[in-house]
Amino acid sequence: MTINEIQEEIIEEFSAFDEWMDKYAYLIEIGNDLEGFKDDWRLEQNLIEGCQSKVWVHAELDGDKIIYSADSDAIITKGIIALLIRVLSGRTPDEILNADLNFVEAIGLKDHLSPTRSNGLLAMMKQMRLYAVAFKAKLG
């Protein structure tokens, strides 16, 4: 599936929720289910300190694809992280850099990415792009 197809899939999933509460219950569920962030990666250099919640991001190359792992101390933040990883992880740097991430707005979570939220998500997305730029240079 392409990035856009996965985005469409997520938008479809969220369209099932009439109530905001159900949407957040789902974010909590996928936040709780997000695994794979190793304790070794819980380093100062991987930490994005929001005023409200903390986010850790790790990235590594698997062939020409970037594998992202991330974690947060707040579950709703972690739920949104899980969605971002689902869309962007396992992609080439070019795919990531050319991606138009419209799903966050489409599922009504855009305010979580506003600078005033200070939950680390906006900085995390920038960090994911920076990794893509760096790995693109490395891959040549």
Add this chain to the structure above:
Amino acid sequence: MNINIDKIRSDFPILGEMIYGKPLVYLDNAATTHKPQVVIDALADVYQKYNSNIHRGVHYLSNVCTQAHEDARRKVQDFIKAQHTHEVIFTRGTTEAINLVANSFSDTFLKAGDEILVTQMEHHSNIVPWQLLEKRKGIVVKYIPINEAGELILNKLDELITEKTKLVTVAHISNALGTINPIKHIIDTAHNHGIPVLVDGAQAVQHTPVDVQALDCDFYVFSGHKLYGPTGIGVLYGKEKWLDKMEPYQGGGEMIHTVSFEGTTFNELPFKFEAGTPDFSGSIGLGAAIDYVNNIGLDKIAAYEQELLDYATEGLATIPNCRFFGTAQHKTSVISFLIGEIHPFDIGTMLDKMGIAVRTGHHCAQPLMQFYNIPGTIRASFAIYNTKEEIDKLVDGTKRIAQLFG
């Protein structure tokens, strides 16, 4: 002693706003309070009727505006029962008032090695200005510790005071915990050692009557915007004997007597500390806010808010795994809590969706959060316009959220 809550709520236009289609439940009053129509009108009046720069015009409007600004100073004087009008300095807020003292008091009275006592529960604005002095002047900052309940451990006070202690600075009421500190006792103890005391009243003046002469504090600071007044205006009260000897904080117009290239002489109090065009619309708005509070009566306000605090504490305590931070015997209008291990941001985010505004995070009191070893709390803080029905919504909403987390 009853207050007319419907009348009070109708005084605040913003309380009619809908948030995500739901009526606003505003419980973030320790951050800032809303403004009654009389304050909004006072600000509009300045700009619509008599806006003019003050203290220097010969023309009519300037005189009217100057009069209104100085009337506001007298209202502040009466409000905190200062002996002299010129002991009331207008600042941008509590933070600037503390920075003013940190700079001007230290320039005149402090030398390397001198000590300043603050407390473990202070807002960053009553920690960082003193830490800057540590770097700049070699001043040593010491901290009065607190107990689990969030009360100052006062028997440590005598141990911490040394012959090098030159100032004690303490919050009247904790912004994160609601603890009402025994400032009279602290002031008396410090004075027994000849040490002046600064009281941070940012969380106090809107909840409890303050008499700076009865307290005998040397400095008392607060912000207008937490007292139903405009943002950008605050007050430094200082005893004349200190202010007279302190160096000016900032230079500019208004604060000078004569200026030549050979040197400058400074204006008298309070103008010595008010460089530049003062925020006269802010001061006039603050005066209107003080009138508003006085008309209701701070005793009535305190009694009503105590009712709200007790009601909210009982309600939240019914939620399984609710943990309170700040259980001091004497506290007011602030409840800090967590539900089990749920991150405060998660609960705050979902309460927001219900139209309920609370504060989450460290409340600019990170040393305090380190003491409790938590990332932050959810803080509900009350004002005169809050109701028990709103508290019911907070409790019910928090319960629903907690259930989602299982």
